[in-house]
Amino acid sequence: MEALTTFAQLLVGGVLTGLVFALVAVGLTLVYGVMDVVNFAHGEFLMLAMYATLGLALLGLGPLLGLPLVVIAMFLFGIVVYRVFVRRLLSGPPEATVFGTFGLLVLMQGLAQAIFSSDFLSAPNPPFSGTLRFAGLAVSQASVVEGCGALILTALLFAFVEYTETGRAMRAVAEDRIAATLMGIDVQRINGLAFGIGAACVGAAGALLMLSYPVYPTAGVPFALTAFVVVALGGFGSISGALVGALLVGLLEVFGGFYLSPELKLVPVYLAYLIVVLLRPQGLLGRR
Amino acid sequence: MKPHLIALGAIVAAGLAAAFGVRDAVALDLVFTLLLYAVLGQSWNWISGYAGNISFGHAIFFGCGAYASALMVTHGLSPWLAIPAGALAAAALAIVTGFPTLALRGHYFSIATIAVAAIVDALVRTQPALGRATGFELPIATGWAALQFADKGPYIVLALALFAAVQVATIALERSRLGYYLRALRANHAAAAAVGIDERSWKLLAFAWSAVIASCAGVLYAQYTLFVDPPSTIALGISIDIALVGVVGGIGTLWGPAVGALVYVVLAKGVALELGGSGKGYDLVIYGAIICVIAALRPHGIVGSIVDGLRRRRGALDLGAAATGGAA
Numbered sequence: 001m002e003a004l005t006t007f008a009q010l011l012v013g014g015v016l017t018g019l020v021f022a023l024v025a026v027g028l029t030l031v032y033g034v035m036d037v038v039n040f041a042h043g044e045f046l047m048l049a050m051y052a053t054l055g056l057a058l059l060g061l062g063p064l065l066g067l068p069l070v071v072i073a074m075f076l077f078g079i080v081v082y083r084v085f086v087r088r089l090l091s092g093p094p095e096a097t098v099f100g101t102f103g104l105l106v107l108m109q110g111l112a113q114a115i116f117s118s119d120f121l122s123a124p125n126p127p128f129s130g131t132l133r134f135a136g137l138a139v140s141q142a143s144v145v146e147g148c149g150a151l152i153l154t155a156l157l158f159a160f161v162e163y164t165e166t167g168r169a170m171r172a173v174a175e176d177r178i179a180a181t182l183m184g185i186d187v188q189r190i191n192g193l194a195f196g197i198g199a200a201c202v203g204a205a206g207a208l209l210m211l212s213y214p215v216y217p218t219a220g221v222p223f224a225l226t227a228f229v230v231v232a233l234g235g236f237g238s239i240s241g242a243l244v245g246a247l248l249v250g251l252l253e254v255f256g257g258f259y260l261s262p263e264l265k266l267v268p269v270y271l272a273y274l275i276v277v278l279l280r281p282q283g284l285l286g287r288r
Numbered sequence: 289m290k291p292h293l294i295a296l297g298a299i300v301a302a303g304l305a306a307a308f309g310v311r312d313a314v315a316l317d318l319v320f321t322l323l324l325y326a327v328l329g330q331s332w333n334w335i336s337g338y339a340g341n342i343s344f345g346h347a348i349f350f351g352c353g354a355y356a357s358a359l360m361v362t363h364g365l366s367p368w369l370a371i372p373a374g375a376l377a378a379a380a381l382a383i384v385t386g387f388p389t390l391a392l393r394g395h396y397f398s399i400a401t402i403a404v405a406a407i408v409d410a411l412v413r414t415q416p417a418l419g420r421a422t423g424f425e426l427p428i429a430t431g432w433a434a435l436q437f438a439d440k441g442p443y444i445v446l447a448l449a450l451f452a453a454v455q456v457a458t459i460a461l462e463r464s465r466l467g468y469y470l471r472a473l474r475a476n477h478a479a480a481a482a483v484g485i486d487e488r489s490w491k492l493l494a495f496a497w498s499a500v501i502a503s504c505a506g507v508l509y510a511q512y513t514l515f516v517d518p519p520s521t522i523a524l525g526i527s528i529d530i531a532l533v534g535v536v537g538g539i540g541t542l543w544g545p546a547v548g549a550l551v552y553v554v555l556a557k558g559v560a561l562e563l564g565g566s567g568k569g570y571d572l573v574i575y576g577a578i579i580c581v582i583a584a585l586r587p588h589g590i591v592g593s594i595v596d597g598l599r600r601r602r603g604a605l606d607l608g609a610a611a612t613g614g615a616a
Binding site: 038085088089091092093094095096097098099100102103104105106107108109110111112113114217225228229232236261263264266267270271273274277278281283 | 342388389391392393394395396398399400402403404406407410411413414524528531532535536539568569570571572573574575576577578579580582583584585587588
């Protein structure tokens with residue numbers, strides 16, 4: 001009985017951890033799908049959103065009230081970054097986008113360290129700080145809210161890409177940029193929009209993560225690192241793949257941490273990635 | 289070829305002058321770090337520049353050398369043995385991990401290198417024989433037999449020798465069958481395969497040599513700092529520093545890594561020292577801004593754009609430069 005309860009607890013913990021990863025990963029996979037760019041500064045966008053959420057919380061707008069504002073601000077930030085910077089990278093060789101976004105990562109971390117110092121900062125009196133108990137299981141309320149947020153966000157993004165005119169245009173650009181241009185789609189506008197929406201997604205993630213995580217200049221790194229694996233595991237560019245990959249990674253991490261040792265918790269995650277891409281080089285749900 | 293050797297001779301002469309003429313420990317430390325990163329960047333350049341497989345896990349090969357050194361010295365053996373031992377370990381690790389992953393394309397390969405490096409990092413941190421997370425402090429003993437010196441001069445001489453050897457090896461690579469095959473594979477792997485170039489075996493060869501070079505740098509580093517632990521040798525941050533040095537100067541060019549190391553060490557580290565230490569993040573701001581500007585305006589890197597410019601002025605089609613400079 002005890003073993004069963006432990007297993008159930010780990011299962012719930014793994015799913016909730018996976019949903020947090022999905023929250024961070026969906027924006028990354030959207031940007032990749034539309035313009036073949038892995039935004040290595042994705043974790044720093046998350047960090048920026050977390051600082052923004054913290055700032056609003058200090059002004060009295062708690063994490064959830066501040067969320068829409070952070071989402072809008074990050075959407076605009078993403079569009080500006082695309083227009084000023086990423087657009088130029090796209091005209092260079094493929095490695096230019098890799099190193100350009102890495103440069104952005106280094107720059108944003110440096111600015112955060114210079115402005116906010118390296119201290120860990122948490123939102124004052126965040127809501128949902130209690131614990132939910134049922135059937136012998138315990139989960140933090142914050143992780144349930146974050147998990148629901150991840151599901152809503154993924155569903156919204158999926159519906160947007162599948163069922164709206166703009167979403168259709170994005171899929172067209174993803175499939176064949178030149179053909180999309182010939183059909184009268186403004187590729188630059190669609191790219192900018194996709195980058196903005198990707199940033200808005202990570203803005204929502206940042207606001208929700210402030211419920212239970214502190215922010216510091218490199219706060220985004222562990223999340224982004226997992227998000228890269230999640231997105232590649234699910235197949236670059238696939239939104240449903242990101243969700244499946246995130247749940248798999250969350251479960252592997254939680255079970256690995258419990259049955260191996262906390263220091264080795266990421267080993268099964270990375271091994272799973274290697275095994276999956278060796279068998280299916282395009283990832284679980286990716287297209288070739 | 290001749291201008292490259294003249295340039296190399298001038299750098300070695302300047303380095304020797306610094307090793308014996310300069311007494312400022314901070315300046316000498318920067319020179320040593322500069323040479324070390326020039327070597328590491330060139331090692332990365334073999335697999336990621338010439339062959340086009342961008343690696344974010346290169347620090348594990350650097351770690352092979354550093355840990356070989358730490359293990360030899362703490363077990364009472366000569367650190368000179370760490371050079372072949374580290375090289376063998378690095379080459380073996382490159383072949384074992386490269387065999388399955390080198391066939392992956394683009395970002396799937398890059399993330400596989402992150403995965404492999406993270407697994408190695410986690411395993412080292414849990415192995416008591418490898419010093420776990422605390423690492424090793426090497427016992428102090430000076431002299432050539434112990435490969436330790438009281439002042440920095442001999443270290444700079446050794447780093448210069450390693451740098452010169454690696455530059456000469458890279459000149460040889462650019463002219464060798466391996467070098468041409470790698471650039472052909474990078475430019476168009478399907479076309480290269482169609483004319484009978486076996487992608488996996490040639491890339492494995494390049495990967496193994498690249499790992500050996502990084503391991504040599506690791507031995508030198510361990511003997512210089514006398515301290516080896518995961519964050520200073522095999523962590524993701526070191527891998528990323530190596531990759532950025534490789535790309536800022538110009539990916540797939542002979543002098544790119546050296547120029548990249550100059551930008552990294554002098555502009556980022558040196559300026560940060562002047563501004564009051566790296567704790568405030570100024571070094572990251574400067575370095576990040578430089579990388580952003582280069583990526584946006586000079587996407588082929590500093591040396592890459594110079595090569596492009598020269599080629600355009602000559603108006604001639606130099607196949608070697610075409611493959612190293614621009615083909616994607």
